Every structure is written in structure tokens, then in C-alpha cells.
Amino acid sequence: MRIFSGVQPTGRKHLGNYIGAFVPHVASQDRGESIYCIVDLHATTVAYDPARLRSDVYDLQAVWMAAGLDPERCVLFRQSDVIEHSELQWLLNSVTAYGELSRMTQFKDKSGQQDFISAGIFNYPILMAADILLYRTDEVPVGDDQRQHVELSRDVAQRFNSRFGETFVVPEVVIRDVGARIMDLQTPERKMSTTGGTPAGTVYVTDDPAAILKKFRSAVTDSGREIRHSPEKAGISNLLEILAVVRGASIGELEREFEGAGYGDFKLAVGEAVVDYLTPVRERFATLRADEAGLEATLRRGAEKARAIAVETMAGVRAAMGVGPVR
Numbered sequence: 508m509r510i511f512s513g514v515q516p517t518g519r520k521h522l523g524n525y526i527g528a529f530v531p532h533v534a535s536q537d538r539g540e541s542i543y544c545i546v547d548l549h550a551t552t553v554a555y556d557p558a559r560l561r562s563d564v565y566d567l568q569a570v571w572m573a574a575g576l577d578p579e580r581c582v583l584f585r586q587s588d589v590i591e592h593s594e595l596q597w598l599l600n601s602v603t604a605y606g607e608l609s610r611m612t613q614f615k616d617k618s619g620q621q622d623f624i625s626a627g628i629f630n631y632p633i634l635m636a637a638d639i640l641l642y643r644t645d646e647v648p649v650g651d652d653q654r655q656h657v658e659l660s661r662d663v664a665q666r667f668n669s670r671f672g673e674t675f676v677v678p679e680v681v682i683r684d685v686g687a688r689i690m691d692l693q694t695p696e697r698k699m700s701t702t703g704g705t706p707a708g709t710v711y712v713t714d715d716p717a718a719i720l721k722k723f724r725s726a727v728t729d730s731g732r733e734i735r736h737s738p739e740k741a742g743i744s745n746l747l748e749i750l751a752v753v754r755g756a757s758i759g760e761l762e763r764e765f766e767g768a769g770y771g772d773f774k775l776a777v778g779e780a781v782v783d784y785l786t787p788v789r790e791r792f793a794t795l796r797a798d799e800a801g802l803e804a805t806l807r808r809g810a811e812k813a814r815a816i817a818v819e820t821m822a823g824v825r826a827a828m829g830v831g832p833v834r
Contacts (some may be wrong), residue, residue, distance in 0.1 A: 508539025511644040511678075511793065513546040513586065513635070516563040517555075518701030520570050522688035522710040522781065525788070526752050531648050533575035541581040542642050543571065545806075548586050548593070549634060552627030565802050568822040570712055573791035582810030582816075585646075586638065591817035596630070597639035598824060602666045603633050603659075613657055636660040640667075641817050643676040651682055652698075689749060692726040695741040713789050716782045723778030724771075734765040734773055743770075750777045753784040 535541045588707030602707045639660045647657045657680045664675040667752040687700045736758045825831040
């Protein structure tokens with residue numbers, strides 16, 4: 508079993524990232540060969556600050572490791588350190604249809620928000636397919652908003668195999684149910700987001716306890732009093748899902764526990780539980796982030812392990828496509 512996940516090093520990572528992605532990533536270390544990639548090339552498809560990008564790479568790496576990723580038990584590396592990602596992206600252009608890319612939901616969303624639309628935004632899904640297929644990945648754990656991109660990766664793999672011979676593993680999408688879509692505390696109809704969320708509704712992994720409690724106390728609920736998971740109660744449902752994850756409890760257990768409680772007491776209980784949940788991570792992050800030389804050395808070792816797999820895959824791809832010298 509080989510598991511691959513790539514995360515962009517853009518912006519501070521929030522509770523939704525942590526619950527929906529980082530916690531499952533840590534658990535996956537014991538399920539098979541786990542490969543975790545900081546996809547800095549993806550981050551260049553929109554306007555960005557080069558110095559900030561380098562810093563964000565270390566921020567993401569430190570959060571991931573603080574959450575429990577162990578470079579001795581997994582492959583943790585920076586995408587741009589393995590040039591085979593870019594080479595495979597170019598070769599996969601030949602088996603990816605223009606129409607498939609133009610139908611990508613994220614392309615439509617991002618292109619509508621910017622004056623300058625780079626070719627990189629359009630080709631983003633092909634690079635993501637290359638990231639996945641390069642490691643002959645069996646499973647790709649993603650949020651539901653990335654399902655379409657992994658489905659494209661499957662289509663590309665199948666089309667390549669049909670045209671050039673069996674080369675790639677066709678990956679499976681893995682979507683986490685509870686906690687996969689942590690919503691903004693102020694606009695609970697929208698996902699918690701670094702770029703599109705509200706400042707008061709986004710809980711960052713590195714927020715101090717006072718900031719976290721303040722955000723939960725002001726969380727939007729509804730005009731009722733019942734603490735119940737329901738489509739009509741978006742705010743309360745979001746808080747119940749968050750508490751279920753951080754406590755390891757079921758929604759039903761929490762509904763019974765807080766039956767008859769007021770919204771104020773409930774929101775405070777959720778906030779305090781999140782503080783307890785994130786405090787060890789925040790403290791480990793501070794220690795790790797202070798040692799950039801150590802972080803860089805870890806990325807370098809991870810890239811060596813990743814390239815050992817990538818080089819073997821690309822040899823097969825080149826042979827199948829008739830590219831490069833005969834070996």
C-alpha cells in the first residue's frame with residue numbers, strides 16, 4: 508500500500524487543515540508506505556512573494572512534523588527538489604484533453620477571481636496527476652473539493668496505460684467523512700479557509716489559547732436553543748463535528764451530553780477542547796520552526812528517498828513513450 512498526499516505551502520494552516528488532512532496523514536504512516544509532498548511548484552501558479560514562499564514551506568513542514576509526521580516513518584519532501592514531477596507533467600499533457608481541464612471546478616473559480624490567469628492555473632491538474640502517478644500511488648487522501656482532480660488523475664492513468672501499456676497504478680480517492688469539511692465559525696455555510704474565510708471564523712493551529720477561545724465564544728449559531736446536528740443548524744452542526752473529532756466522541760454522544768445546555772456554555776466547551784487539542788502541537792511547532800537548518804536537512808533526505816522511486820517510474824514512462832535513449 509502506497510499513500511500520497513501533497514499540500515500547498517500557502518498561508519497559515521488552520522483547524523480545518525489539521526483535522527481534515529494532517530491528523531489522517533499521521534495515522535496513515537502505519538498503514539503503508541506514506542509519501543508527503545510540500546507542493547511549492549503549485550504555489551507559483553498565482554502571484555506570490557518568493558521569500559514568503561520559502562518561509563511558508565518551512566511553516567508547513569514544521570506544522571506537519573509537530574502534528575506527528577515522522578521523517579523516519581514516511582517520505583516528507585519538497586516537490587521542486589524532485590525534477591521528475593515537472594518532466595512527468597509535460598509528458599502527461601499528451602494524454603490529457605483540453606476539455607477535461609476546462610471543466611475543472613477550481614480552474615473556473617480561480618480564473619474568475621483574477622485579472623491575470625496563468626497557464627499554470629489551467630495546467631495545475633496535470634501537475635497534480637504527475638505528483639500522484641509518479642509514485643505509483645494506491646490511495647490519495649483529499650478533501651472533497653479535490654475529488655475532481657484525483658478523478659482526472661485516474662482517467663489520465665487509464666488513458667496512458669491503454670495507449671502505451673500498463674505503466675501507472677490507477678489511484679483510489681479516500682475522503683474522510685467526519686471532520687473533512689470544518690466550516691468557518693462566522694459563516695458556517697462555507698469551509699474554513701486561509702484565503703477566503705473570515706478572520707474571526709478561522710482558527711489557526713498556531714493561535715494562542717486566548718485567541719481560540721475568543722473565536723469560539725463569538726461563533727455564529729442560530730436563533731434556537733437545541734444542540735442538535737441538522738442541516739438547518741449549520742453553526743451548531745459545525746461545532747458538534749469539531750468537538751466530535753477533538754474528543755474522539757460520536758455526534759450522538761455529544762448531543763446527549765449537552766442536552767438542555769445553553770449555546771454559550773456549549774461554545775465555551777468546544778473552545779476549551781480545541782485549546783487542549785492544539786496546545787501540544789503549537790508548542791512543538793515553535794521548537795521545530797526555530798531550526799531552519801534542521802528542517803532543510805530533513806527535506807533533503809526526504810527528496811533523496813522520493814527520487815529513488817520517481818527515477819524508476821520515469822524510466823518506465825520514457826521507455827513506454829519512446830522518449831530518450833534506449834536502455
